[in-house]
Amino acid sequence: MSQVSIVPLGGAGEIGKNMTVLQEGGEMIVVDAGLSFPTEEMHGVDIVIPDTTFLRENKEKIAGIILTHGHEDHIGALPYILPELDVPVYGTELTLMLLTRKLVDRATGYSPKTHVLEPKKKVRVGHFEIEPIHVTHSLPQSCAIAVWTGLGIVLFSGDFKFDFTPIDGRLSDIARFGELGDEGVVALLTDCTNVEFRGWSPSERTVRAGFERVFREATGRILITTFASNLHRIQQAMDVSREFRRKVAVVGRSMEQTVRIGLHMGILHDPGEVLISADEVDDYKDREVTLLVTGSQGEPMAALSRIAMDNHRLVTLHEGDTVVYSARPIPGNESAIYQTINRLYRGGAKVVFGQEEGVHVSGHGYAEELRLLVNLTRPDYIIPVHGEPRHVYHYFDIVAPMGYGEENIVVMENGMELLIEKGGAKFAGRVPCGRVLVDTAAVSDVPEETIRDRSALAREGVVVITVAIDSDAGQVIGEPEISARGLLTNDGELNELKDVLKKKLSNASLADLKDPKGVELVLDDSARHYLRKRLRKFPLVLTSVVDV
Template identity: 40%
Template sequence: MMVIEMGKDIIVIDAGMLFPGTDIPGVDFGVPDITYLERNADRIRAILITHGHEDHIGALPYLLSKIDAPVFSSMLTNELILSKLKGSGLLRKARLHVIDPYEPFQIGAFSVEFFRVCHSIPDAMGIALRTPFGIVVHTGDFKIDHTPQDRNATDFSFLSRMGTEGVLLLCSDSTYAEIEGYTPSEAVVGEALSRVISNARGRVVIVTFASLISRIQQIINAGYRNGRKISVIGRSMNNNVKMALKLGYITDPGNVLVPIRESLKLPMNKTILIATGSQGEPTSAISRIANGNHQDISIQEGDTVVLSSSPIPGNETHVAKTIDNLFRRGAEVIYSRIATVHVRGHASKEELKTMLSITNPKYFVPVHGEYRHLKAHAKIAYELRQSESDTFVMENGDVLEITSKEAKVTGTVPSGTRYSDGKTYCGTKSNIFSERRSLSNKGVVSVNIVIDKKHNSLVGPPILSSIGFQNDGEEDESLKSASKMVQSALEEKWLNVLDLEDIEAKIVESISAHLYKETRKRPVVLPSVRTI
C-alpha cells in the first residue's frame, strides 16, 4: 500500500494482504496498519488498484470496513474485487469503478491515468498522477515481455511520453532487482508445457496459481493441440476460470474444458487436470491428491504432475513435501528447478534499467519488495547516474515530502502489519503471538487443585496433565514427583499463609523449576485452583 497526498487530498494505491511466516502462529493473513488513514478518513478521495493479486487487493475488505472511499481498477481486477467483497458483506455499500487505460480522470487535485503493464495476470496497470509539481509514475508490478499471452505489453511508448513531459517521481517494482538480465517471456512456458503434454504417456496434472489467467490459457491451447480434454480442480481455480471465460480473458474455441466427472470417464492419455496448491497449502487440491485423500482424484502410475510455479519464500518446505509425496505415489513430477515450466512476473535488472532510463525521473523510490530488493534497485539507479541524494530507500511508515525545491524524508506515520485472528486484528507485538509460540515450542502442563474451603485442606492430590510435553507412552515420573512436591508445599505451609492468587503463582514457579531440573524442558504451566 502506498499513500500519496497533496493539500487536503489523499490517494491510496493498492491494499494488499501478506501471508505470515511460522513466527506468527494461528493467523491466516496480515493487513496494513491503517491508523493514519483512519485519522484522515475525510481526506481520502480514492483507492487505486494496479492489478488483482492478493498482495494488492487482499486487504480491501478490511480497508473498506473502516473507510468509505471509491475504488478504481481495470475490468478483471474489479471482478476479482467483487468476488472478494461478496464474502465480507461489503459489496452493497462499496463504490467500485471500472476504468479503461489512457482515459484520464480527476480525483481531487490529481489527474489520474492508468496505463498498461505486463505482469502475470491480465489487465495489470501502472498509474500516472499529474500534479502541479510534476508527474508521479507508479509502475505497479511489471516485466518486459515482447510476446505476452494477452498481447498487452508494458507500454513504453506511454512511459516515454511521460519522460518527455517530465517525471517528478518514479515508484518502481523492485521484487527481482537482484536478478541479472531479463525475465523470460511467458511464451517460453507455453512451449515447455506443450512439450511435457506431448511427451506424457498418461494423464497430466498442472498445478499453478488460480490468478495466472494467461497460464491457464496456455494450458488450454496446449491441450487442444494435443487432443486432450481439460478439467479444473479447486474452488478458486473454478471461480476464476468461469469469470475469465465470461469476460473473454480466456477462450476455449476447441471446447476442451469439461467437468471433472466427464474427464474421469476418458482414457488417462486424453486428459489434463489444472489444480490449485502451487505453494503446498495443506487444504489445496494438489496437497490432498498427494496425500491420497482427494475425493475424486488419485495418482496413478504414468501420471505427470507439473508444478507451474515457484515457491514463495517461506513455503519451500511445504512445496518440497508435496513433490515428495507425489513421487511416492508413482507420478513423474516436473517443477521449475528442472524445467522452464514457470517464469516470473516481475522485471529483472536490465528491465528495471530500461524503466529508469525511459522515465528519467527527478526523484526515485524503489517499491514492492524486501528491503534488500529496494537497496539493490537503488544501486541500479546509481549505476545509471541517478543521484543518491534524489533516491530514497524507505521503510514502511516513512514520509517523503516533495516541494518545488527539494525532496526529503521528514518523519514517519504509524505503520506495520495487523494480523487477522478470528474477527479481530492484532499487531505483531501482541502478547497472543508470543504466548502461542511458547505453547507450540515448549508444550503445556496443566495443574488442577481442589481445596476444601471449610477445612482449608486439599481434596485429593494435585492432578498434572500435559500436551506437547511428553511423548506418547513416555513415563510421567516428572509429573508425579511434581504433584507430590506441590502437595507437600500446600499442606505444610502455602494453605496456611497464602491467598489463592499467591498459591497459583507459587505453583507455576515451583513446578517450572522442578520440571526443568528433571527434564531440561520449560513447558508453559497453567494452574487451576478451585475451592469447594
C-alpha cells in the first residue's frame, strides 16, 4: 500500500528556516534548508537553523535536497549541514550560484554535487519525479516544486505571488498549476505569509513610481537599502537613477556579490553604464549619486548601520541625504531598524520609510492569490506553511468558502509526521526536531544553557564569589571575596551575602572542606537562594573554590 510521509523540520508555525522532508518507499527528498534570525534574547547568536538529527539518522535514504529559490530562509542552513549530509542539491542556476557564494563565504572547502533545474523540465531524484514551476517572487528564478508520488502530486508552493506585470516579463505559470490540478494534487504546502492582507499584492513594477517621486524631490544623495538578493528592485533603482542622471554605487559585500552575479547571468542590465565603485562616489556632486546599501534590517555590521554610526570606511552621511527603506521589517528586527533610522535623522538625513511611501512591495501573495492557487490545483489536503499560528488561523477563513474544512486543512508543527494513505491522512508521532543556535565566529553550536546564561547576564548582571580552602587540612583560608557587575544593590547587601557564606563555611565539617567541588556547589546554592529570596534578584552566579 502506497504511503507518503511529510515532516517539516522548520517553517511550520513560523516564518523562516524552511525545511520539509518528503518520504515514500524508504526514500527521502528534502525541500529547502533555510535559516532564521535570532530574537533579542539570543545573545551572541548570529543565525538559527533547523536541527537535522532526523536527517543525519536517515542519511542513506536522502536522494537529494530540492531548493525553491535562493533566499536565506530557504538555503541559509546548507553551509552548516551539507558537508555532513553530502547529498546532491537541485535548484535553478541563480539559486545554485547564490548557494556557491555562501559556501565560499563559509570557507567550508566543501563542493556539493549540484544539478540545475529548469521550469517545465521534469527531473528524477531517486525514484521521485519532480518538476519546478516558475513563480514570481522578489528573487528571480523562484519556483514551486511538484513531486509525483504513488498517491498523486505533492506540491510545494515556495514563496510566491501572482505578479501580472513582473520586471523580467516572466509570469507565474498559472496554466501549469491548472494542469497539475487536473492530474491530481494530493497535498499542497502553501506559503501563507500575507494571508492577512485582502485582495491582490501590488506588482513589483509599482515601486518605480515611488522611486521617481523620491528622486524628483531629493536635492542631495539618495541611499536605497533593500535585501541584497532583490535583483528586480536593484534593477529598478538603476533604471530610475539613469533617468535622473545619477550614477549608482553599490555598498555592502553581500549586495556587491549579488550584483556581480546578476550582471554575469544577464538578470541585471547596466543602462548607460551608471554603475561606479564606492570609492568613486566623492568624484561626483551629491545630486549625481545613488547609493545602494545593505542593512535594511538594522544589521549592526551592514553598510547602512555603519554609515549611520559614522564608522564606514568609504561613505559618510551628508546633510541633505535621502535614505529610502525599500524593504519591510522582518519580525524581531524593528528595534534595530528604528535605532538606525534615528541615527540617520540625527545625522541630517531625510528617511523614506513605510508602506504608504510606495517604495516597497512584498514578494508574497495576498489572500486572493492564495485562493487562486487553491482553485487552480484543487488539492485533497492543504498544509499552510511559512506562517505563524495567526496566519494559519486566517488561512482557514479564506479557504472555508471554497469547501475546505478542518478535515482538509492540516495544521503542522515542526517535527510532526503526517502520513497520507489511500483512505486518508493521520499524524504518526514526532521525529527529533528543534533548533540549532549558531555563533558564526565559534567552532560549534551555541548550547541553550549558554543562551540562558547570556540572557541572565544581560538582564541581571553577574556575581562572582571566590573562596580559598586547604583541602588537606580541611580549613578555609581567609574570607569569601565577592564582586558584582551589572547588579544594582543597596549599601550592605553584598556584605550580608558575605556573612551568609561565612556562616555556611563555619558550619561545614572537616569532611565537607576536603571536597572543594562540594563546597563550591553549597556556596553557589546559598548565594542564589539569598539573592532570590532576600533581594529578589536573579543574576548569573559564578562560584570558584580555589584549593591552596
